[in-house]
């Protein structure tokens with residue numbers, strides 16, 4: 290049987306309304322939606338459609354969500370995989386998976402291919418001597434570069450990749466004709482946190498006194514994923530207390546819990562360094 294190339298292969302029903310805040314990033318990806326929907330508009334003037342864009346920003350800020358929304362808005366299939374799936378593979382497997390990925394994507398065009406954690410394969414070559422041999426990863430990266438150069442920009446495949454470590458990426462990935470566009474996805478400010486709460490509070494049964502402004506003020510430094518977590522956690526806390534609605538205190542408890550989790554994570558990171 291054929292090896293599975295993608296984690297997911299599906300039609301997506303996420304759209305730009307599901308992505309709160311990120312006004313600039315959304316505006317930039319809107320053009321990709323246009324390329325996918327009306328390629329002739331660009332090609333008939335001799336323009337070359339970009340092959341890919343790199344979404345750069347901290348964990349949980351909505352990079353995957355934004356990539357899915359591009360597919361949803363353009364109404365094209367979304368294929369995703371993680372760069373870390375390529376590491377620790379047998380010799381030759383990483384490169385051949387890259388080949389399969391491009392082959393299958395071209396068959397399904399127009400489509401979006403999303404590569405999460407591209408830094409796992411796209412780390413600068415030959416810069417980490419104490420990591421042992423990186424030959425296999427380098428082969429995989431070289432294959433990715435070759436495939437990106439080889440496919441026709443007008444084939445209808447757009448590759449979106451995400452990283453929170455653009456600083457360690459091999460410059461070759463960012464060269465013209467590859468991931469030559471970088472889209473920054475930052476942690477939300479107060480206003481954006483309010484908007485993200487707005488999205489994630491919608492499905493919840495709330496005490497009508499709950500206000501998003503208050504919640505946004507209680508959550509500086511939180512990512513969109515943290516906020517989604519707070520909303521879900523508050524529902525679980527209220528349910529445990531057999532309540533019919535989620536109250537302010539449930540949110541405060543959920544926020545404390547998430548802060549506790551974040552602090553633990555930071556402690557582990559600082560111990561590692």
Ligand code: ATP
Pocket residue numbers: 307308309310311347348349350351352353354355405451453485488512513514515517
């Ligand atoms: P990672 O770098 O960890 O892969 P990411 O940037 O890809 O993270 P997502 O996986 O897109 O982050 O976000 C996780 C979840 O957090 C989303 O599915 C969504 O529920 C919520 N979320 C994150 N950002 C936003 C946002 N801007 N608007 C609404 N929801 C968001």
